[in-house]
Amino acid sequence: CRRRFAAGRPGPATATTYKWASCRPNNSLHSNSNHGRTFSGGTVPESFSVRSRNSSNSSGAGAAFCRLLSLQILDLSNNQLTGELPDCWWNLQALQFMDLSNNSFSGQIPAAEASHNCSLESLHLAGNDFTGTFPRVLDHCDSLTTLDIGNNKFFGAIPPWIGTRVPSLRILSLRSNNFTGEIPSKLSRLSKLQLLDLANNRLTGPIPVAFGNMASMRHPEIVSSQASALDGSNYQDRIDIIWKGQELIFQRTIRLLTGIDLSGNMLSRCIPEELTRLEGLRFLNLSRNHLSCGIPKDIGSLRNLESLDLSCNELYGNIPQSISILSGLSTFNISNNHLSGKIPTGSQMQTLTDPSIYRNNSGLCGFPLEDCPNTSPASDEKTGEGEDQWLYYCVTAGVVFGFWLWFGLLFSVETWRCALLFSVDGMQSKIMQKVSHIDQFISKSSNDQYM
Structure with a gap:
């Protein structure tokens, strides 16, 4: 058997001791490294984890971990560990990977001393009962690249300082908490951010226009690939997200993942046109908002x-016609809106054959819904008739206005009025002269007939 690092259960008046065991029983504590400093008859490991497939480990983590000063990787995920985190945990100055997800930890995240030197690169606290505001202990964690505190009971506003004091963040997941207020526009300053998950909170206000400036989402090829302290160890960073409607864990391909999930909030106003600059996005979820x-x-x-x-x-x-050129679009849903018009056609749109993705949009028609009514010609005719009517109205109004303007000027300007009357009299005399000539001709013709 490989040697495993096991923890004995402390007695009422004894301290916790650590020792080596020949084999690891189920749900025991074990180490992934044999390097470190001597402590209580054993060796302080650089990597320490609790793995429990049966989730039967219900003992608290305890303050004994605070003495593992060389600890770099701590994994206590997927157990039934309870209690609050001791204040001394942040004394682990070498700690770079910490995973406490999917336990029953509770209480607030303890604050750190002013002299605290944050060395964390990856912090996973998801799936617990932590409460309080956003952990202030993460302020100035310059090396932190992954932060997952989803599925807890955190509340309050998302602090804007995240955008400037945690500059290395690539993955930020705050989903399924009770965060309120508006989304800070300063999050757009996270030049390396490639995954933002704020789903299922109570966020209000608009989507920040500044999100269109997120560098790593606009140009994913510049995502940082700097070496990490986790490289070469048995651990790889990971994130649990909702991908195409399914909850999946991304690990080896995490650097290729780029997306935004703001679903399940109370966001309002328009979808910023600036979001269309994020050409590197692989998924965008804005559902269940206002x-x-x-x-x-x-x-x-x-x-x-x-x-x-x-x-x-x-x-x-209408649904923009440009959506039909998204050749990689395989999951699409615009149901329960007020959209209208014909569904765009295109090579990729023809593969989205589920009518439910368009339901409750009474004005939509076309494949895969019912064919649009053959009202295009009638519509055109109606439009043409409407344009003709407006033309008639304009011409009539112009004639009437011009007539009264001309008529008014004639009676208001004396010289024009006199000239008009003289002109009318001249025309009348000419007409009368012609009429008299005609009468004479007719009379002469009549006399010649009787002769």
């Missing part, structure tokens, strides 16, 4: 988009 206006007309600029969900909003207008 977004209005129309779908951005340049949505086709998101050429790498594979999943787009805009369902359950208040969007109206």
